[in-house]
Amino acid sequence: MCSHYEAVNKPERLKQAFQVAMPEGAKADVWPGYTGLFIRRPKEPPQEEGVAPWREAMVGSFGLIPHWAKDTTVCKRTYNARSETVATKPSYRDAWRLGRRCIIPAEAFYEPDWRSGRAVPTRIARSDGQPMGIAGIWTGWRAPDGTIIRSMSMLTVNADEHPLMRNFHRQEDEKRMVVILEETDYDSWLDERNAEPRTLLKQFDPARLTASV
Template identity: 50%
Template sequence: MCSHYQSIKEAARLEKYFGVAPPSAPVVDDVWPGYAATFIRAGAGGERTSHAGRFGLVPHWAKDATMGRKTYNARSETVTEKPAYRDAWARAQHCIIPAECIFEPDWRSGRAVPAAIGLASGEPMGIAGLWAQWRDPEGALVHSFTMLTINADDHAFMRQFHRPEDEKRSVVILPPERWDDWLAADAANSAPFLLPFPAQDLVATVVTPPPPPRTLSLFD
């Protein structure tokens, strides 16, 4: 559902809302599959820690990283079954993906109009995700992550996006008071977090999104 989003640019904003500093490794702000961006997971003591990971989950058993081109969204209905995601789900490898907005095509006019979807409050959103780690052929450890999605056919806001004949989907936007609960939840107690976000708390703005960057891609 979401293949393009805007991460948090300012370190001070990431610290204010998520309580973490930016990762030490380089990341991009305009994120497409294969590009390095910030994700947040729980540390050994339960505290939030930030990491650089590739958008598009690459499981530990993958032969190469290119499968991440198709694994940037995990359907909640099949996440326990699909080989790409089931290990991360079973191990409760939960993460939060900080985002200013996600980009989706608005088809209400009969044509695709690029729109940036964000919170009406102007605050960044914390998207529920799963993370994984994989070793490349040279032995380097690569982190990656995916966004969890749910059906949005009946969602008053998210059903406006994508082609009329397509199933409507939404990323799982977590309320801030549930962020730490999500990071700490085990697999047996994960499903209750996968809920729609209130339609009245979302806004869409017509934009001209930038093209995909040509650096920091794991797929180049």
């Protein structure tokens, strides 16, 4: 499970990797409740030169805030959604049903390595140096003052047998990892007409990841 990640924070790198313009207000170092970036299908095509008209970068809280939440504190518990239950769990099912899928651009994410008997924060990134496009879901929540607050959650899959990701978290815990999408799958994931998005929810090749302390 991922509660801490480095967002892509350079506009030129974001545009090159994801063909979107950098919005204002996102943090580079992101924890639950912090404002991060996510990419979705836009309601209206962006007009900026050099960006894809079918993608839009937004800012939102890391940790999904469902429409029925009384306040934003729920985001401390909803930053990761299990792919096995995302369609049925109350916190996530409306976003999934409505096809509100997104991509969360990240340079790296962190997991605790407990093999020494204590938690050692470990940075996990793509070995080719390219940003990650992490599969997510997003939604909007209306605050008491009428403001719409957007939020997102990363999707995870089981990683008990993953050669790299099985090394993280406590020994007795189930091993999980975020879904890192292939670049060729970005548009398919974002397309609400895709009737089989679950086929994209899978482990990422361990040979293409690197871990460092």
